[in-house]
Amino acid sequence: MTNTFLDSIKVRRSIYALDKNVSLSQNEIEEIIKEAVKLSPSSFNSQSSRAVILFGESHDKLWNITEETLRGIVPAENFASTEEKIASFRAGYGTVLFFEDTEVIEGLQENFALYADNFPIWSEQSTGIAQHSVWVALANAGIGASLQHYNPLIDDAVQAEFDLPESWNLRAQMPFGNIVAEAGEKEFIDDEKRFRTFK
Template sequence: MSNQYTELLKNRRSIYGLGKNVSLSNDNIVSLVKEAVKESPSSFNSQTSRVVVLFNESHDKLWDIVEAALRKEVPADAFEATSNKLASFRAGKGTILYFEDMDIVKNLQEQFALYADNFPVWSEQASGIAQHSVWTALAVENIGASLQHYNPLIDDAVRAEFDLPASWNLRAQMPFGSIEQAAGEKEYMDDAARFRVFN
């Protein structure tokens, strides 16, 4: 069985061959991202997710920051593969940065002490849902993307470069753009290993 939504989910793939040939305007992309994040659920309707959309020089600057940070960590003789990977992200139309506002998480922990240990977990879940919602919405528009995690290595530099609040905790980076190389065949593990049904 399939339905319209699950068919849309199948279009959301990790796309690494990105380009700048996107038909949507920057404003329309931003509107799409905003709507997808706003309609994503969060515990207690806390709306902890924060998003920064980077285009043009700001997009390039983000990947310059990542490259500078990785040069300190990756051996020089192994950096070519890393450099090529970063170039594929830089080739895209832009990057979406996903954050969680930890001030809200802390306030909720204080207000609802019984659930204090759960709020950081629920924050991570809210972030994941927001990321997936945006990723799927982009795929509907034939815009490719992938999800990257160079945090916390780049956190301080990103906050400083884009003048972001200290309470915003970077969770992921999503380079996006035109699909210049399609994803390969997706493999699925056996259903029996993942699902159980009881009547």
């Protein structure tokens, strides 16, 4: 069976060995990210996902913030591995920050009270889809990425540094760049443990 979509998502992997030697321009990368987020579905077509795209010094600032935040939490004797990990993200070409706009979610809760409890859940699903869409789109452009979650530890500092609306709730960080080392073989659990089909 040939399925171009499945072929496309097979390319997406968690890539940690990155550098800045990408062949695409910043504008081209920005357009890929914007289109991927815009085309991602959301409940009630709420379009609650927000993305902040960081290049250059802004990208470095994010990972400096993250490193300094973690330095205050991780014991000094264990910090070397944390520092190395953050350095690997900083070595990339850029980062996408994914947010959900709580103002949109709260508006939906007011306007559709019957579903009020579900909108935060659907918001998490929306951001997950947007993250996957961007990840796959970057992978298909030959750009490696991984998904990180240093929120909520870095939320306040990120909001202040980049002057973002208070209603934007940070959900994930995606460092990206040129692939220095490919991911290893991906293993899957047996289908019998994951799927059931009834006819």
